[in-house]
Amino acid sequence: MTAALPAAAIDRLARFEIELPSWGFADTGTRFGKFLQDAAALSIEDKLDDAAEVHRLTGACPRVAIHVLWDVPAGGGAQLAALARARGLRIGSINPNVFEDQCYKHGSVANEDAAVRRRAVAHLLDSVELGRACGSDTLALWFADGTNYPGQGSVARRKRWFTDALREVHAAMPASMQMLVEYKPFEPAFYHTDIADWGMAYVLAKSAGDRARVLVDTGHHLPGQNIEHIVSFLADEAMLGGFHFNDRHYADDDLTIGSIDPHRIFRIFLAICEAERALGRDLPVEFMVDQSHNLKPKVEAMVQTATTAQELFAKALLVDLDALDAARARNDIVAAEECLKQAFATDVRGALAAWRASRGLPGDPLAAHRASGYEARAAAARLPRKKTSGGSYA
Ligand code: PSV
Numbered sequence: 001m002t003a004a005l006p007a008a009a010i011d012r013l014a015r016f017e018i019e020l021p022s023w024g025f026a027d028t029g030t031r032f033g034k035f036l037q038d039a040a041a042l043s044i045e046d047k048l049d050d051a052a053e054v055h056r057l058t059g060a061c062p063r064v065a066i067h068v069l070w071d072v073p074a075g076g077g078a079q080l081a082a083l084a085r086a087r088g089l090r091i092g093s094i095n096p097n098v099f100e101d102q103c104y105k106h107g108s109v110a111n112e113d114a115a116v117r118r119r120a121v122a123h124l125l126d127s128v129e130l131g132r133a134c135g136s137d138t139l140a141l142w143f144a145d146g147t148n149y150p151g152q153g154s155v156a157r158r159k160r161w162f163t164d165a166l167r168e169v170h171a172a173m174p175a176s177m178q179m180l181v182e183y184k185p186f187e188p189a190f191y192h193t194d195i196a197d198w199g200m201a202y203v204l205a206k207s208a209g210d211r212a213r214v215l216v217d218t219g220h221h222l223p224g225q226n227i228e229h230i231v232s233f234l235a236d237e238a239m240l241g242g243f244h245f246n247d248r249h250y251a252d253d254d255l256t257i258g259s260i261d262p263h264r265i266f267r268i269f270l271a272i273c274e275a276e277r278a279l280g281r282d283l284p285v286e287f288m289v290d291q292s293h294n295l296k297p298k299v300e301a302m303v304q305t306a307t308t309a310q311e312l313f314a315k316a317l318l319v320d321l322d323a324l325d326a327a328r329a330r331n332d333i334v335a336a337e338e339c340l341k342q343a344f345a346t347d348v349r350g351a352l353a354a355w356r357a358s359r360g361l362p363g364d365p366l367a368a369h370r371a372s373g374y375e376a377r378a379a380a381a382r383l384p385r386k387k388t389s390g391g392s393y394a
């Protein structure tokens with residue numbers, strides 16, 4: 001089944017911006033090692049060049065998320081913003097890093113040591129200032145805090161430290177900035193993680209202030225969890241702040257969106273469509289990608305990510321919500337399910353290619369990228385630097 005897309009679906013897709021993660025362009029690996037790619041980005045300039053290439057091909061990715069310890073140039077936020085602007089991009093979410101320094105071995109804002117807690121909060125406050133300087137309106141918080149063994153920490157005390165820290169950071173944010181609180185059930189902590197699920201993130205965001213909401217990373221759920229249920233619930237509470245999109249098979253695998261279970265992502269987009277209909281306008285949520293491609297070429301993987309996200313959103317936009325509601329009202333389960341099956345089975349790729357072409361974009365961004373020679377040029381420019389830097393990434 002192929003389909004033309006209704007005008008309303010085309011309009012919604014035109015407003016669908018996908019934020020790319022700077023770290024998705026650098027060499028990354030697993031805890032067992034890292035296989036380097038000649039064309040992988042080394043510097044923030046390289047990462048922004050790659051992101052600009054994805055945006056040039058797709059027209060859908062104007063923002064780049066940055067990680068504070070990995071991406072900030074000597075000139076700080078102003079330079080960061082200028083580097084992005086020069087490439088037709090904007091800086092998206094600011095991701096503080098309170099998980100890498102040695103002092104965080106036993107936690108950051110939930111560390112037993114008051115001096116370490118202070119240092120972590122100071123970094124978060126610096127990140128607010130960085131966001132202000134580079135024009136970002138989103139502070140995206142993920143914490144590795146947790147314990148590995150029963151008895152290691154006081155869960156309640158740690159919760160109160162989290163509450164205090166997030167309140168303090170929220171109070172320092174400019175009115176234009178929002179705070180997104182991300183959860184993750186385990187890793188790197190293997191017994192308990194302080195913000196382990198959406199409920200804990202919800203409670204902490206609620207107590208932090210009125211511009212704090214929950215960030216749903218699709219890879220941060222235990223097997224079998226119904227993510228679209230969480231999405232609908234949070235959206236109805238006006239507490240859905242954004243997504244870190246990726247796919248997973250086992251845990252936080254950081255695989256390309258839709259590569260394992262496209263129907264799950266389709267159902268998540270459907271939850272968004274239903275919430276937007278109830279609200280009467282677009283949900284104010286950030287659609288961000290959080291993927292590390294340790295084997296795929298980075299830019300290719302991001303182009304594939306953006307086009308796949310558009311395809312799955314388009315399929316969700318094809319669901320006839322009136323027919324779905326009518327079927328629900330009659331308790332006609334089969335008809336309701338068929339509404340979803342009909343939309344999911346529709347091949348939207350031709351319609352999307354025509355839509356892209358009508359906007360002056362390549363109908364097939366991946367093919368255009370492969371034909372462009374970008375990868376070979378990036379490799380030629382980066383390889384000499386990579387050799388002198390010992391192959392590590394910035
Ligand atoms: C943690 O697993 C996470 O999902 C957080 O969003 C981090 O910012 C990101 O991955 C990169 O480490």
Ligand code: MN
Nearest residue numbers: 182217244290
């Ligand atoms: Mn994430």
